[in-house]
Amino acid sequence: MAAGRKTIRFTLNGKPVETEIANHHNAVEVLEAFGLFGARESCAQGLCGCCTLLVDGKAVSGCLYLAAFLDGAVVTSVEHLERDGALSPVQEAFIEEGAFQCGFCTPGFVLMVEQLLDRCAAPSEDEIRHYLSGNLCRCATYPQIIQAVQRAAEKRKASAAA
Amino acid sequence: MMSFEIAEPQTLSEALALLDPEDPSVRAIAGGTALMLMMKSGVFRPTRLVSLRKLADAHTRIDARANGELAIGALTPLAALEDAPMVRSRAPVIAETLRTLSNVRVRNVATVGGHLAHADPHMDLPPVLIALRARVAVASRRGTREVAVEDLFAGYYETVLARDELISALIVPAQGERRAAYFKCTTRAADDWPALGVAVAVDGAGSAIREARIVLSAATSKPARLRAAEAILGEGTADAVLARAAEAAAEEADVMADGHGSAAYKRQLVRVYVQRALRRALGAPGVNERAQR
Numbered sequence: 001m002a003a004g005r006k007t008i009r010f011t012l013n014g015k016p017v018e019t020e021i022a023n024h025h026n027a028v029e030v031l032e033a034f035g036l037f038g039a040r041e042s043c044a045q046g047l048c049g050c051c052t053l054l055v056d057g058k059a060v061s062g063c064l065y066l067a068a069f070l071d072g073a074v075v076t077s078v079e080h081l082e083r084d085g086a087l088s089p090v091q092e093a094f095i096e097e098g099a100f101q102c103g104f105c106t107p108g109f110v111l112m113v114e115q116l117l118d119r120c121a122a123p124s125e126d127e128i129r130h131y132l133s134g135n136l137c138r139c140a141t142y143p144q145i146i147q148a149v150q151r152a153a154e155k156r157k158a159s160a161a162a
Numbered sequence: 163m164m165s166f167e168i169a170e171p172q173t174l175s176e177a178l179a180l181l182d183p184e185d186p187s188v189r190a191i192a193g194g195t196a197l198m199l200m201m202k203s204g205v206f207r208p209t210r211l212v213s214l215r216k217l218a219d220a221h222t223r224i225d226a227r228a229n230g231e232l233a234i235g236a237l238t239p240l241a242a243l244e245d246a247p248m249v250r251s252r253a254p255v256i257a258e259t260l261r262t263l264s265n266v267r268v269r270n271v272a273t274v275g276g277h278l279a280h281a282d283p284h285m286d287l288p289p290v291l292i293a294l295r296a297r298v299a300v301a302s303r304r305g306t307r308e309v310a311v312e313d314l315f316a317g318y319y320e321t322v323l324a325r326d327e328l329i330s331a332l333i334v335p336a337q338g339e340r341r342a343a344y345f346k347c348t349t350r351a352a353d354d355w356p357a358l359g360v361a362v363a364v365d366g367a368g369s370a371i372r373e374a375r376i377v378l379s380a381a382t383s384k385p386a387r388l389r390a391a392e393a394i395l396g397e398g399t400a401d402a403v404l405a406r407a408a409e410a411a412a413e414e415a416d417v418m419a420d421g422h423g424s425a426a427y428k429r430q431l432v433r434v435y436v437q438r439a440l441r442r443a444l445g446a447p448g449v450n451e452r453a454q455r
């Protein structure tokens with residue numbers, strides 16, 4: 001293999017995959033090569049959360065995550081939240097609350113909110129603000145995002161009770 | 163970014179063998195959060211990265227030793243440190259500090275060893291760990307040694323570590339009666355790099371202070387103890403004593419002017435924040451705490 005390149009194998013959205021990467025690539029570039037564009041590199045510095053993906057169940061900034069680190073990992077992108085054509089409660093809540101304008105930041109926020117609600121089923125507004133402080137929305141839909149988190153928490157509670 | 167090699171050793175000794183004491187373009191990579199930024203901006207152009215990822219299983223334990231010390235593996239992610247019940251009960255100031263250190267995604271990936279080796283003076287844990295008298299275990303092919311976190315930093319983004327040494331663990335001694343607090347002050351946005359950080363730890367019950375540590379970061383080229391101010395606290399914890407300690411701190415601090423504020427402004431911040439941190443540590447609500455509630 002050419003110098004500075006490597007083959008990696010990992011689980012992508014539930015399926016085993018293999019691909020050749022350049023050693024300097026980051027995780028966003030790997031997802032793009034698989035036709036997944038939900039994670040996008042925006043600030044490129046770990047600050048905005050637009051490039052969020054889950055690696056072994058934990059949220060990371062794809063822009064700062066070396067592609068080689070994906071080898072052997074379980075990787076989930078926002079595209080994997082939908083099940084049999086149905087959106088996740090968090091995705092539905094974002095739509096119902098109108099928690100976006102241009103939508104550029106939305107995949108990152110949605111993945112972070114999934115993580116937050118996995119950790120804490122009914123977060124307070126302070127906990128929501130704190131947890132999402134590393135995600136930026138240039139359209140400033142923050143009030144609607146907070147409402148969407150609260151609505152998503154209720155939806156999850158309702159579906160757990162059902 | 164240029165073409166480089168990534169080595170993935172399985173053990174600490176294999177990793178040490180892959181480092182090169184002479185070649186600055188060979189470096190360890192742990193979480194990569196700091197190195198990726200340095201590579202993207204071209205500040206660092208590697209020829210070889212020695213990934214420590216495969217060592218993680220053996221070096222992410224947090225153990226309580228019989229003497230009450232906490233031994234924390236160098237590859238422990240900051241998020242795991244933040245959540246560890248043992249850290250919350252034995253050194254709560256560490257968990258409190260981590261809450262506002264960067265964001266969830268960075269804390270999920272960044273490691274204790276990478277945090278300490280990066281030596282950016284704006285970082286939050288170094289002053290806290292100095293106040294708590296923590297030390298690091300350092301390994302190389304020549305053997306292992308321990309370095310007090312206080313002595314780890316040589317200057318701006320510089321440590322005393324040789325190029326072929328790695329931090330293997332962080333050791334936080336039993337805190338006993340020590341009470342500690344950390345404040346940072348950001349002058350633009352809340353999540354901006356701070357203009358200053360102040361960590362204090364006071365050892366002794368009530369107003370009888372056996373030892374105090376006051377450590378300043380961000381405003382200085384490396385975290386620095388403010389020893390004249392520390393000495394004054396031997397006189398007790400009366401308001402007038404705290405005010406004199408803060409005055410001494412502002413005088414002795416070797417602050418630098420930068421985009422976050424002039425030297426005069428930072429000196430004033432030192433005066434105010436040393437008092438706030440001391441009050442919080444001593445248990446009285448600090449001004450900031452009241453303001454935040």
Ligand SMILES: Cc1cc2nc3c(=O)[nH]c(=O)nc-3n(C[C@H](O)[C@H](O)[C@H](O)COP(=O)(O)OP(=O)(O)OC[C@H]3O[C@@H](n4cnc5c(N)ncnc54)[C@H](O)[C@@H]3O)c2cc1C
Pocket residue numbers: 045046047064189190191192193194195196197198199214236262263264265268271272273274275276277278279280284285286287327328329330
């Ligand atoms: C968006 C963003 C915001 C941030 N905000 C904050 C903040 O608010 N407060 C704060 O304190 N910090 C902040 N940081 C800095 C962050 O704490 C560091 O990037 C992180 O701790 C570095 O850890 P790492 O494991 O990713 O290190 P790496 O990037 O992997 O390595 C950093 C350096 O340490 C060396 N190294 C790594 N492991 C070892 C080892 N075991 N022994 C010896 N050398 C080693 C590497 O060779 C490299 O020189 C922020 C970073 C980002 C990206």
Ligand code: FES
Pocket residue numbers: 040041042043044045046047048049050051052061062063064
């Ligand atoms: S693009 Fe990665 S955090 Fe902004």
Ligand code: FES
Pocket residue numbers: 099100101102103104105106136137138139140141
């Ligand atoms: S909706 Fe436009 S950036 Fe958030």
